Amino acid sequence: xxxxxxxxxxxxxxxxxxxxxxxxxxxxxxxxxxxxxxxxxxxxxxxxxxxxxxxxxxxxxxxxxxxxxxxxxxxxxxxxxxxxxxxxxxxxxxxxxxxxxxxxxxxxxxxxxxxxxxxxxxxxxxxxxxxxxxxxxxxxxxxxxxxxxxxxxxxxxxxxxxxxxxxxxxxxxxxxxxxxxxxxxxxxxx
Numbered sequence: 001x002x003x004x005x006x007x008x009x010x011x012x013x014x015x016x017x018x019x020x021x022x023x024x025x026x027x028x029x030x031x032x033x034x035x036x037x038x039x040x041x042x043x044x045x046x047x048x049x050x051x052x053x054x055x056x057x058x059x060x061x062x063x064x065x066x067x068x069x070x071x072x073x074x075x076x077x078x079x080x081x082x083x084x085x086x087x088x089x090x091x092x093x094x095x096x097x098x099x100x101x102x103x104x105x106x107x108x109x110x111x112x113x114x115x116x117x118x119x120x121x122x123x124x125x126x127x128x129x130x131x132x133x134x135x136x137x138x139x140x141x142x143x144x145x146x147x148x149x150x151x152x153x154x155x156x157x158x159x160x161x162x163x164x165x166x167x168x169x170x171x172x173x174x175x176x177x178x179x180x181x182x183x184x185x186x187x188x189x190x
Contacts, residue, residue, distance in 0.1 A: 071155065072155070072156040073153050074111050074154050074155075074156055075152075076117045076127075076153075076154070077117070077150065078116055078118055078119075078150065078151055079115070079116040079128065098188070099187070099188045100134065100185040100187055101185070101186060101188055102183040102185060102186075103183065103186045104183065104184045106135060106164075106182040106184060107163060107164055107182070108164070109161060110161050110162075111154065111156060112130075112160065113130050114128075115128045115129060116128040119145040119146055119148055119149055121145065123145055123177075125137045125145055125148055125169075134184070135183065135184055135185065136182070136184075137179055137181070138180045139180060142177075147175040147177075150172050151171075152169040152171055153169070153172070154167055154169055155167075155168075163179070164179050164181060165178065166179075
């Protein structure tokens with residue numbers, strides 16, 4: 001195995017050396033411009049001009065472009081069962097589950113503040129925020145919340161926020177739905 005690794009640099013250099021050692025007739029066939037250009041290149045110390053790999057590399061290279069794009073996709077999942085039990089443990093004993101009503105409309109929320117998601121009825125999802133707020137998210141009419149039972153993916157925008165009438169939620173089952181409305185859920189005061 002080590003013998004093969006020792007031959008790797010030689011194998012990589014062979015095409016360069018072959019290009020540098022091409023016959024004089026072949027160089028003449030390409031025209032006097034290449035011959036003149038090759039003579040104008042500085043010669044490396046101790047390397048004959050015909051074996052200089054830098055000349056072969058420069059002549060053989062072509063201009064290429066590389067485009068690097070960054071795409072960030074955020075995954076939001078339902079809360080773990082142990083987290084649900086912990087939330088229920090904080091409720092005083094004997095109290096019924098609180099009722100919530102939708103209050104203030106939200107236009108955008110930071111993606112990093114979303115802690116978990118839970119499906120609701122129809123086309124409604126409930127987002128649990130890190131600051132203990134809850135948001136009701138209505139998806140477009142043709143979407144069903146049950147498609148998002150295992151959470152959703154959302155492509156991170158430049159501002160890092162999830163916004164109404166702009167962003168689309170992608171379920172793991174393939175459904176893609178736009179966010180139509182977002183409202184904050186507030187516990188009703190008895």
